[in-house]
Each structure stands twice: as C-alpha cells, then as structure tokens.
Amino acid sequence: MAKTSKVPEATIKRLSIYMRVLKDLEKRGTEVVSSADLAEICNINPAQIRKDLTYFGEFGVRGVGYYVKELHFDIRKVLGLNQRRNVVLIGVGNLGKALLCYRNFSEHGYEFVAAFDSDASKIGEKTPCGIIVRDIKDLPAVAKEFSVDIAIITTSAQGAQEAATAAAAAGVRGILNFAPVHLSVPKEMKVKKVDLTTEFDNLAYHLQPG
Amino acid sequence: MAKTSKVPEATIKRLSIYMRVLKDLEKRGTEVVSSADLAEICNINPAQIRKDLTYFGEFGVRGVGYYVKELHFDIRKVLGLNQRRNVVLIGVGNLGKALLCYRNFSEHGYEFVAAFDSDASKIGEKTPCGIIVRDIKDLPAVAKEFSVDIAIITTSAQGAQEAATAAAAAGVRGILNFAPVHLSVPKEMKVKKVDLTTEFDNLAYHLQPG
DNA sequence: TGGTGTGAACAACTTCACAGCG
DNA sequence: CGCTGTGAAGTTGTTCACACCA
Numbered sequence: 001m002a003k004t005s006k007v008p009e010a011t012i013k014r015l016s017i018y019m020r021v022l023k024d025l026e027k028r029g030t031e032v033v034s035s036a037d038l039a040e041i042c043n044i045n046p047a048q049i050r051k052d053l054t055y056f057g058e059f060g061v062r063g064v065g066y067y068v069k070e071l072h073f074d075i076r077k078v079l080g081l082n083q084r085r086n087v088v089l090i091g092v093g094n095l096g097k098a099l100l101c102y103r104n105f106s107e108h109g110y111e112f113v114a115a116f117d118s119d120a121s122k123i124g125e126k127t128p129c130g131i132i133v134r135d136i137k138d139l140p141a142v143a144k145e146f147s148v149d150i151a152i153i154t155t156s157a158q159g160a161q162e163a164a165t166a167a168a169a170a171g172v173r174g175i176l177n178f179a180p181v182h183l184s185v186p187k188e189m190k191v192k193k194v195d196l197t198t199e200f201d202n203l204a205y206h207l208q209p210g
Numbered sequence: 211m212a213k214t215s216k217v218p219e220a221t222i223k224r225l226s227i228y229m230r231v232l233k234d235l236e237k238r239g240t241e242v243v244s245s246a247d248l249a250e251i252c253n254i255n256p257a258q259i260r261k262d263l264t265y266f267g268e269f270g271v272r273g274v275g276y277y278v279k280e281l282h283f284d285i286r287k288v289l290g291l292n293q294r295r296n297v298v299l300i301g302v303g304n305l306g307k308a309l310l311c312y313r314n315f316s317e318h319g320y321e322f323v324a325a326f327d328s329d330a331s332k333i334g335e336k337t338p339c340g341i342i343v344r345d346i347k348d349l350p351a352v353a354k355e356f357s358v359d360i361a362i363i364t365t366s367a368q369g370a371q372e373a374a375t376a377a378a379a380a381g382v383r384g385i386l387n388f389a390p391v392h393l394s395v396p397k398e399m400k401v402k403k404v405d406l407t408t409e410f411d412n413l414a415y416h417l418q419p420g
Numbered sequence: 421t422g423g424t425g426t427g428a429a430c431a432a433c434t435t436c437a438c439a440g441c442g
Numbered sequence: 443c444g445c446t447g448t449g450a451a452g453t454t455g456t457t458c459a460c461a462c463c464a
Binding site for chain 1: 225289307309318
C-alpha cells in the first residue's frame with residue numbers, strides 16, 4: 001500500500017472530513033458504508049472519495065463498500081492522528097483566549113500546553129480556561145520540555161512574523177496562522193492560514209446583485 | 211469594463227488579500243505598486259495578480275504599475291465593500307463569544323447586531339463585549355429590522371443545520387459556518403466553511419516523517 | 421449483482437512568454 | 443524602456459465510464 005505518488009492537498013483536507021463522518025457512523029453502529037453514502041453526507045462526488053482513498057491503499061470491498069470501523073482506523077493512521085499533539089498559542093488577545101477555551105481541539109487530540117505573549121502587562125495573567133500567559137522568551141524552553149510541534153499564531157499582523165520566527169527557532173514544525181499576513185518560514189515547516197476577514201469579504205462579494 | 215466572464219473563486223479570495231496590502235501601502239504613503247512588488251508581499255505569482263485584476267477591468271498603467279489609492283478603491287468596489295454589513299451570530303459558546311469580541315470585523319465593515327442561542331439558560335445573558343443573547347426565535351424580527359445579510363454559525367454540529375435553516379427563512383443570504391458539518395441551504399445562499407479541526411489534522415499529516 | 425479501483429477525458433486554475441502601450 | 447494585459451501552454455485536480463471482482 002502507501003505509494004505516496006503525489007497526494008493533492010485537497011485530498012488530505014477531505015480525508016479529515018471523511019474521518020469525522022466515519023467516527024460518527026461508528027458511534028451510531030453503522031458497519032458498512034459505500035462511497036455513494038459518504039458522498040451524500042459530505043456533499044462530494046463518490047468517484048472523488050474512492051480516488052482519495054486509493055492514494056493510500058485499497059480499503060474497500062467490491063460489491064460491498066467500506067467497513068466503517070476499519071476505514072476510520074486506516075484514515076486516522078494515514079493522517080498521523082494516532083498520537084496526541086502538543087500545541088502552543090502565541091498572542092493572547094480575544095481570539096487567542098477563545099481558542100484556548102475551545103474544547104473541540106482537545107477532543108481531537110490537540111492539547112494546549114502553554115500560551116505566550118510579548119506584552120509584559122499580560123504575562124502571568126490566568127486565562128478563563130486556566131492557562132497562564134508566559135513570556136514569549138520562554139518558548140524555546142517550553143517547546144523542548146513538552147515536545148511542541150504546532151503553534152497557533154493569534155497576534156496582530158505586526159507581531160506575526162516575529163512569532164513565526166520564534167516558533168521556528170524553538171523547533172515547532174507546524175503553524176496555524178490567524179494573522180492576516182504571509183509568513184516566511186524555513187521550508188521544512190508547514191503553515192496553514194485562517195483568514196476570517198477574507199471569508200467575510202468573500203461572502204460580501206457574493207451578496208452583490210448581478 | 212467588468213466583463214464577468216467567469217471569475218474563479220480563488221481570484222476573489224486573493225482580491226481580498228490585495229486589498230489589505232493596498233490599504234497598508236496607502237497608509238504608508240506608497241503611491242505606485244507593480245504586480246511584481248505586490249507579488250513579493252503576498253507571495254503570489256505576478257502574472258496571477260495581473261490576471262486576477264483584469265477579470266474586472268484594466269487598472270494598471272503600462273510601464274508604471276498600479277496607483278495604490280486608485281486600485282484600493284477599485285477593488286473595494288468590486289468586492290462590494292462600499293457598504294457596512296450587518297451580521298448575526300448563532301450559537302454563543304466559547305468560540306461564538308470570542309468572535310463577538312473580535313474587533314477586526316468591525317474595522318473591516320462588519321457589524322454584529324445580535325447574537326442568538328437556543329439554550330434557554332443563556333438567553334438574556336450579556337456577553338463580555340456587551341451583546342445580549344437572544345432567543346433564536348427572534349431571528350426573523352431582528353433580521354428584518356437590521357437588514358441582516360450574514361450569519362455566523364458557531365453552534366455544535368448537531369445544531370448547525372437548524373441554525374442555517376432559520377437563517378435562510380429569515381432572509382439571510384450568506385453564512386460563515388464554523389460547525390463541522392455540511393449545510394444544506396437554498397441555492398441562492400452562499401456558505402463558507404471554516405473548519406479548524408481539519409486545519410489541525412492537515413498540519414498533523416505534514417508533521418509525519420516520509 | 422453491486423460497488424470498488426482506475427485510466428482516460430475533462431475542467432479549472434496557474435504560469436509563461438511576449439505583444440502592446442504609456 | 444518597463445510593466446501591463448493576455449493568448450497559449452502547462453499543471454493540477456475532478457469526474458466519467460467501465461473493467462474487475464467479492
């Protein structure tokens with residue numbers, strides 16, 4: 001199996017969606033699911049689903065479909081979700097505080113181990129969820145102690161590049177960036193950007209007549 | 211100008227990014243910018259930028275570049291950002307509360323006019339930012355009073371479809387969905403999905419060796 | 421029979437390369 | 443001369459259609 005010939009980024013994104021649906025189906029006791037069923041639930045073309053899966057192996061049974069439990073397990077493995085991940089957050093503003101409290105992450109195996117800010121007046125502050133804000137200077141020590149591999153950046157646009165550079169220096173390898181700027185990082189790192197204002201602008205565009 | 215022959219969704223997304231950069235350049239007093247300069251800042255191919263712009267007109271001057279102020283104005287117009295937009299939020303959990311406090315939205319012309327929940331115990335509660343949680347049943351009245359065109363859904367996965375249906379019935383035309391489910395809506399509506407767990411999973415995948 | 425796995429056709433988007441113009 | 447605007451080429455991702463097999 002696993003001939004990683006060249007997997008589209010979009011496929012990875014969808015695998016994560018399939019996984020969530022499978023988790024749900026498993027909880028409900030569904031044993032078998034076809035690509036057509038999954039397609040219906042996710043609103044994705046069935047052929048797309050089959051193709052996505054075959055990038056990583058042959059998980060289905062012809063004439064039957066996919067065994068839910070088995071496929072769920074296999075996708076988890078493909079995505080590397082069989083271990084919990086330690087996460088830090090940099091930039092404890094409103095959005096940062098909210099994400100620290102967002103329980104969903106922990107349920108999916110992502111654990112906040114620390115939060116940082118460069119604003120001296122915030123350091124030592126205890127966030128609603130019980131995490132204490134630390135000086136960004138402590139990041140390398142924390143990253144080493146907890147083996148942190150993901151950083152969430154929720155600083156202002158101005159502070160984001162500095163945060164990314166600090167994360168890179170501390171050995172963090174993945175960044176989820178909420179600041180509205182492009183980040184330059186070493187090529188072995190992976191950055192994903194979430195740009196909420198862009199999403200709004202996009203809706204605004206489509207709201208226009210004509 | 212404006213021959214809307216068929217604009218890629220990706221182009222709209224990028225226009226929003228260009229706009230933010232132009233806003234910044236304008237503030238700094240830069241008068242002219244070339245596609246190469248913009249490309250550098252946004253980390254996008256220059257030809258891509260020129261092509262994106264020509265979907266909506268000829269904004270540049272050959273041999274010179276683009277006048278920052280002018281282009282900024284023109285893109286705002288294209289995106290339909292010359293009016294403020296009223297927004298409601300449905301589902302006042304942690305994430306919902308945080309978004310209500312997120313000042314950035316207001317700075318970009320998006321104004322929260324109300325927040326809703328279906329949980330009776332939350333109704334009447336005042337969020338940190340001063341918005342009072344209302345019964346979801348009041349949505350139609352509020353939508354009519356304020357001419358709401360965008361709803362943010364931050365309910366649980368279970369509550370999301372119901373929220374979307376309510377929004378649709380109230381005449382809302384755009385949805386920004388943070389719940390991890392596909393929403394069925396009338397075809398004249400536009401839904402954008404923000405899936406934070408999927409983003410994490412994506413990072414986890416890339417963290418794997420090999 | 422029914423649903424997977426997959427090459428081949430198709431569609432969408434990106435980049436190149438250069439003509440055209442200030 | 444330099445940078446935009448753009449057809450054409452290239453690349454990437456999606457859908458079709460059907461062979462194949464439990």
